[in-house]
Amino acid sequence: MSWNDYFEKIKNRPVRALLLNALKEVSNEMPKTAIELGSGPGVDTLHLLNYGWTVTAVEKESEGIKILKNNLTADQSSRLSVIESEFEKLTSLPTASLIYAALSLPFCKSEAFPEFWKVIEASFAKECVFAANFFGPEDEWVKNGHCTGHSESQIREMLKSFPIFKISEDKGMGKTAIGPDKFWHVYHIIAKR
Numbered sequence: 001m002s003w004n005d006y007f008e009k010i011k012n013r014p015v016r017a018l019l020l021n022a023l024k025e026v027s028n029e030m031p032k033t034a035i036e037l038g039s040g041p042g043v044d045t046l047h048l049l050n051y052g053w054t055v056t057a058v059e060k061e062s063e064g065i066k067i068l069k070n071n072l073t074a075d076q077s078s079r080l081s082v083i084e085s086e087f088e089k090l091t092s093l094p095t096a097s098l099i100y101a102a103l104s105l106p107f108c109k110s111e112a113f114p115e116f117w118k119v120i121e122a123s124f125a126k127e128c129v130f131a132a133n134f135f136g137p138e139d140e141w142v143k144n145g146h147c148t149g150h151s152e153s154q155i156r157e158m159l160k161s162f163p164i165f166k167i168s169e170d171k172g173m174g175k176t177a178i179g180p181d182k183f184w185h186v187y188h189i190i191a192k193r
């Protein structure tokens with residue numbers, strides 16, 4: 001499968017519930033600055049731009065960025081920064097009130113993840129919301145070495161500075177956007193401090 005096929009398939013999908021639920025945690029006092037990690041074709045970044053956010057979208061695939069940019073008004077473009085990079089090569093990110101990563105962090109190589117996590121941590125504003133998916137150890141793509149997995153206790157440890165921590169878990173056979181069904185083990189995390 002290629003990411004471009006995936007983008008074509010999902011570019012008109014609805015905004016993810018993870019983002020909509022994360023936005024409910026954002027307080028009015030927080031500056032509307034967000035980072036989306038692994039923005040793909042930018043469906044969720046566009047939603048944030050529509051609601052007045054200034055967004056830094058991180059994505060390694062130029063095709064995803066192209067699809068996002070094609071959809072923007074001049075005002076939206078003025079509030080979007082794009083970092084076209086692999087997670088593994090990032091050394092810094094801007095500070096943000098909302099750090100959002102839907103189904104993307106597991107694609108960072110496991111040996112690079114600890115350094116990438118330090119870069120993410122450095123982007124957390126004092127008051128912020130972090131919303132992301134992690135794959136658990138039972139996920140088929142973790143088991144076959146294609147993705148990086150984290151246990152619930154590892155995730156809790158990474159986010160120990162967040163007093164509000166909501167976690168839910170999906171486990172079972174399910175569809176992929178393209179390709180055969182797989183065994184999913186996914187954590188949905190929303191944390192706030």
Ligand SMILES: C[S@@+](CC[C@H](N)C(=O)[O-])C[C@H]1O[C@@H](n2cnc3c(N)ncnc32)[C@H](O)[C@@H]1O
Binds near residue numbers: 010040087
């Ligand atoms: C499963 S898609 C999710 C896309 C989008 N967040 C969504 O929810 O539809 C994973 C995204 O992460 C990007 N990605 C995968 N590995 C990456 C890496 N090592 N560095 C940066 N982006 C990566 C892919 O190009 C893709 O856009």
